Amino acid sequence: MFQTFTETASPDQGPPRLAQLRAAMASERLDGYLVPRADAHQGEYVAPGDERLAWLTGFTGSAGFCIVLNDLAGVFVDGRYRVQVKAQVDTNHFTPVNWPEMKPADWLRANLPDGGGVGFDPWLYTPEQIDAMEAGLKDSGISLIPCTNLVDRIWPDRPDPPKGAIRPYPEALAGLTHAQKRATLAAELTASAQAAAVITLPDSIAWLLNIRGSDIPRNPVPHAFAILHATGKVTLFVDPDKLDDHVRTHLGGDVVLRPPSAFGPALHSLGGPVRLDHKSVPLWVMHELDQGGVIRHWGDDPCILPKACKTPAEIDATREAHLRDGAAVCEFLTWFDDQPHGSITEIDVVRKLEDCRRATGVLLDISFDTIAGSGPNGALAHYRVSTSSNRRLTSGDLLVLDGGGQYLDGTTDITRTLPVGPPGDAERTAFTRVLQGMIAMSRVRWPAGLAGRDLDVLARYPLWLADQDYAHGTGHGVGVNLCVHEGPQRLARISEVPLRPGMILSNEPGYYREGAFGIRIENLLVVHDAAPLPGGDMAGKLCFETLNFVPINTRLVMSDMLTEDERRWLNEYHATCRAKIAPRLGDAGRLWLEKATAPV
Template structure:
C-alpha cells in the first residue's frame, strides 16, 4: 500500500529531546531557537530528513513551528490542528499556541526580556524573519541566523536526504514545452529589467522543466534549486544521480545541471538584479546575494502564477483524471454501503479498501496524501491520520468522514465525502445540510473579474453562521496538475488576496467539526472559468466542477434547501450518473442510479 499506519508521533520523546536542545542552545549562546516545519525548498511537504518539528515535539501536522525558550516551548498551530496537537505533544513541556491569532513576536516578548533567538536562514523566508524582527524592535531580544542547525546536531539518526529519480512529464499533458515556458518567463524578466530569478519551490521547478520526481511522499516533485536567466537558460542544482539519460536528453543543452552543493557559490557570481521571492525563498538566498554585492529585486516566483493558471491541455487531462477517480470512489461508496451494516469495519480497513479501488484503475501513481478516515469523534480531527494505535471501529449510527485523493499522470484529485453509517440523528443531518449549502453556494457563484478568494469565502459559511457555527480552515486551496495537492498562490480563504484567474484549480470544502462527537466535510475540486454572458455583460468568472461523486442523500434535509439549491443538486447528480454510468460495474450502476435520484 501507499499508506502506512505506523505512528509518527513520539510524545514521550519530547521532554528528553527538548532538554538536549536547550543544552545545545546554551552552548551556542542562544536564549531560544525556532524550529519550523520547513525545508530549504520552502514547500509545504517535506521529506523525512526535514521533519524537525515532528522529531522534537511529536506534532505531525503539515504546518506549524515551535519556539524553544529557556522556560517555555510553544507549538504554534492554526485552526486545523487545535485538536490534533493536544494528542500528539507532551503538554507538560510543550504549550499549544493558537496561530496566527497569537503572533510569535508577542509570545516571545512576554517570556523573554533579553537575549538572542536563533534561526536557520535556509528554513525561513525573508518575509517571516522581517516580521519577527519588526515585532521585537525596542526590546532586548534579537533574532539571528545560525550557521549550524542545533536540531540536526542532536538528532542522531536523522534520515538521509531524499534521492528519488526524476522522470519526464510529457508535453501532451503539460500543454507547453519547457523551452516555451522558459522563453515566456525569460521575456517577463527582461521586461522587468532583471537578469535572473531564483527558483526554490519544488513544484515550480518541476512545472517549469516538465519533469516530476519522487523526493516527497505523495507529491511527485523533485528537490532541487534553479536559476532562470533572462536568455531562457536554466542552471539546475540537483543531486546528479536523480537524473538519468532520458531526463537529461529531455532537458537539453539550455538546462545546465550542477551538483546542489554548488548553488550558494553560483549565486555569488550572478549579475543583478536577481529576482527573489521573499515569501517563498529561504532568507539565505538573499543574504548570499547581498553579501556578494549582487542586487536583489524582490518579486514573485515567476512560475507560481503561470503554473496556477492551467492551460487547456492540463484542464482536459485533469477532467479525465477526475472521471477515473470518481468511478473508483463510487465503487468504494457502494462497497461501504454494503459492508458497513454487518459491522467489522475499521478506519484502516476502509482506507485499505479505498486504495484498492484506486489501484484497480491501473493508472494510480500514488495517493495525493494520507487518506483522512475519521469515524465518529475522529472525524472532528481535521487532518486526522489513522494509525494502529488510534484505529477506531466504524460503528453504527455515526458519521464517517473520508478525505482522500490520488496522483495520476494526467491529474491530481482531492475529494471528501461524509456518509451516514446507520442513523446518525437529526442534528447530524442539520449540520450536514448546512455544509452542503456552503459547497453549493461556491459552486453556483458568479463573481466580478479581479476578486480574490477572500471575497467569496463567506458564501460557504453563511448557513453555518446563521446557526452560530463555523469551521477553522479555509474554504479552498489550490491544486496542481500532477503536482502538489496543495498549491499556491490561489486560495478561497478570508486571508487570500490573490485575484482568481481562469484555469486556477481549487478545492471547495466547507465543513463543521464538533470535538468529541463528529466531523463533517464535503469537498469537490473546481476550476475558474469565464462566466457566460448574462445581464449587462459585465466581465465575470465562475467555477466548473471537476469532481463527480454523489452526496449522501440520507443526510440531506430537502426542506432546508432553497429551490435553487435543489435544482443545482439534482443537476449535479444527473451529471454524475451521465458521466460515470458507463465507467462502473453493473452492481455499482444500480447503486449509483439510486444515489443520484432527484432530491
C-alpha cells in the same frame, strides 16, 4: 499500499530531546530557538530528514512550529490541529499555542521580557517571515540570530536527503514545451530589467522544466534549486544521481546541470539584478547574494501564476483524471454501503479506497494520506488513522472520508461525509448547512478581479446563521500531477490573489464538533470566463466548473432546508454524475449509483 498506519512520532521522546536542544542553545549562548515544520524549499510536505518539529515535539501536523526558551516551549498550531496537538505532545513540557491568533513576536515579548537572542536556521525561514517577526520585536531587546541548525546537531540518526528519480512530463499533457515556458518567463525578466530569478519551490521547477520527481511521498516533485536567466537558459542544481540519460536529453543544452554544492558559488557570481520571492526563498539565499555584492529585487516566483493558470491541455487532462477517480470512489461507496454496521474500521476504509484507485491501473500514488475519521475522530480536520487510533465504525457515526490520487494526467482530491446507520437530526441539520455553502460556492458568478477572500463568506454564510463555522480555509489550489496544495490561489479570508481562468481550487466547507463528529463536503473547481446571461448588462464575469462527480449522501440532507435553486443544483449534479460515471462502473456500481442519485 502507499499509506501506512504506524505512529510516526512519540510524545515520550519529546522531553529528553528538548533537554538536549536546550543544552545546545546554552553552548551557543542563545535564549531561544525556532523550530519550524519547513525545509529549504518551504514545502508543506517534507522529507523524513526535515521532520524536525515532529522529531522534537511529537506533533505531526502539516503546519506549525515550536519556539523553545530555557523554561518554556510553545508549539504553535492553527485551528486544524488544536485537538491533535494535545494528544501528540507532552503538555508537561510543551505548551500548545493558538496560532495565528498569537503571533510569535507577541509570545516572545511576553516570555522574554528582558530580551535575549533567539536562534534560527536561515535555510528554513523566508525573508518575509523574519521581517514580520523582527517588526513585531522592534524595541523589545530580542534579536533573531541566524545560526547552524541545532536540531540537526542533536539528531543522531537523521535520515539522509532523498535521491528520488526524476522523469520527463509529457508535453501533450502540459500543453507547452519547457522551451516555450522558459522563453516566456525570460521575456518577463527582460521587461523588468532583471538578469535572473532564483527558484527554490520544487513544484515551480517541476512545472517550468516539464519534469516530475519522487523525493517527497504524495507530491511528484524533485528537490532542487534553479536559476532562470533572462536568456531563457536555466541552471539546475540537483543531485546527479536523480537523472538518467532520458531526462538529460529531455532537458537539453539550455538547462545546465550542476550539483547542489555549486548553488552558493553560483549566487555569488550572478550579475544583477536578481529576482527573489520574498515569500518562498530561504533567507540564506538573500544573505549569499548580499555577501557577493549582487543586486537583488523582490518579486514573485515567475512560475507561480503561469503554473496556477492551467493550459487547456492540462484542464482536459485533469477532467479525465477526475472522471476516472470518481468511478473508483463510486466503486468504493458501492462496497461501503454493503458492509454491516460495526464490521469495518477506519483502516479498512483507507485500504479499500486505495485498492479501488489502484484498480484503475494508472495510479501513481495517493495525493495525500487518506483522512478517514469516524465519530469523534472526524472532528479532527486532518486526522491520520494509525494502528493506535483506529476505530471501528458503529451505527450513528459519521465518517469524514477525504482522499485523492496522483495520476499522470491529474491530481484529485474529494471529500464525502458518510452516515453509518441512521444519522441524528443535529448531524443532518449541520450537514445540510455545509451542503448549502458548498452549493453557493459551486454556483457563484463574480466580477473578474475578486480574490478568494471575497468569495470565502459564501460557503460560511449558512453556518454563520446558526453560530457555526470551521477553522480552515474553504479551498486551496491544486496542481496537475503536482502538489495537491498549490499556491497562490485560495478560497480563504487571507487570500488576496485575484482568481483567474484556469486556476483549480477545492471547495470544502465543513463543521466539526469536538468529541462528537465532523462534516466536510469537497469538490474541485476550475475557474472559467462566464458566458453572458440573457438580460444581463455586466461583462467580464467568472464562474466555476465542477471537476468531481461522486454523489453526495442524501440520507444526510434535510431537504426542507434547501431552497428550490439548491435542490435543483443537487439534482442536476446527481444527474450529471449518473451520465458521466455510470459507463465506467461495473453492474453493482451502476445499480448503486442509480439509487444514490435519486432526486430529492
